Amino acid sequence: MHLKRLEIQGFKSFANKIEINFESGITGVVGPNGSGKSNISDSIRWVLGEQSAKTLRGSKMEDVIFSGTTSRKPLGMAEVSITLDNSSKALPIDYGEVTITRRVYRSGESEYYLNKSSCRLKDVRELLMDTGIGKDGYSIIGQGKIDEILSNKSEDRRQIFEEAAGIVKYKTRKDEAEKKLSSTKENLLRVLDILNELE
Numbered sequence: 403m404h405l406k407r408l409e410i411q412g413f414k415s416f417a418n419k420i421e422i423n424f425e426s427g428i429t430g431v432v433g434p435n436g437s438g439k440s441n442i443s444d445s446i447r448w449v450l451g452e453q454s455a456k457t458l459r460g461s462k463m464e465d466v467i468f469s470g471t472t473s474r475k476p477l478g479m480a481e482v483s484i485t486l487d488n489s490s491k492a493l494p495i496d497y498g499e500v501t502i503t504r505r506v507y508r509s510g511e512s513e514y515y516l517n518k519s520s521c522r523l524k525d526v527r528e529l530l531m532d533t534g535i536g537k538d539g540y541s542i543i544g545q546g547k548i549d550e551i552l553s554n555k556s557e558d559r560r561q562i563f564e565e566a567a568g569i570v571k572y573k574t575r576k577d578e579a580e581k582k583l584s585s586t587k588e589n590l591l592r593v594l595d596i597l598n599e600l601e
């Protein structure tokens with residue numbers, strides 16, 4: 403699957419809208435220190451659903467919104483869109499091109515869109531599950547990630563293999579079903595208690 407396009411507006415140092423089109427092959431991003439190279443990879447993590455401000459090198463999620471400079475006022479909103487070529491149908495959705503958009507306001511309100519239709523973070527996560535693209539996917543190898551993989555417990559390493567094997571979706575559904583089952587069992591117990599009281 404090919405990352406075709408990245409659009410950023412109001413995210414970190416990118417106050418104005420920028421659009422990066424990725425051609426096939428390798429793309430290198432070069433620039434002086436502090437020019438925003440890492441902010442580009444942060445924007446990709448963020449649009450894929452990253453919830454940890456620390457992973458995005460901030461202390462709170464609001465830190466991803468352009469905070470202004472001496473000559474420019476801070477902005478009230480950050481928006482990032484990523485477009486993936488889905489002609490191989492690697493993503494289980496009936497579109498040849500998939501655009502995921504995330505928007506956040508200073509009020510803390512967050513919005514997600516799939517091909518411009520409003521959706522939940524859960525929908526984005528489910529779409530990307532088992533593709534290696536999600537925020538924890540192995541398609542993003544940040545600084546220190548290799549050390550982390552090598553030194554992690556075998557249980558943690560197993561997650562990477564499970565994602566590659568395409569079984570995370572089924573494990574997640576199983577966990578959800580188990581949670582529902584246990585809350586239904588609790589409800590049943592309460593109903594039985596009430597019935598006993600009434601008898």
Ligand code: ATP
Pocket residue numbers: 413414415416433434435436437438439440441442465466467468469470
């Ligand atoms: P290096 O080569 O040193 O790793 P880099 O090119 O990767 O640098 P980044 O770390 O991506 O640079 O960008 C850092 C710049 O982004 C800093 O100048 C910082 O002030 C700016 N920046 C980060 N968050 C915001 C924000 N919310 N609003 C405005 N500017 C921001």
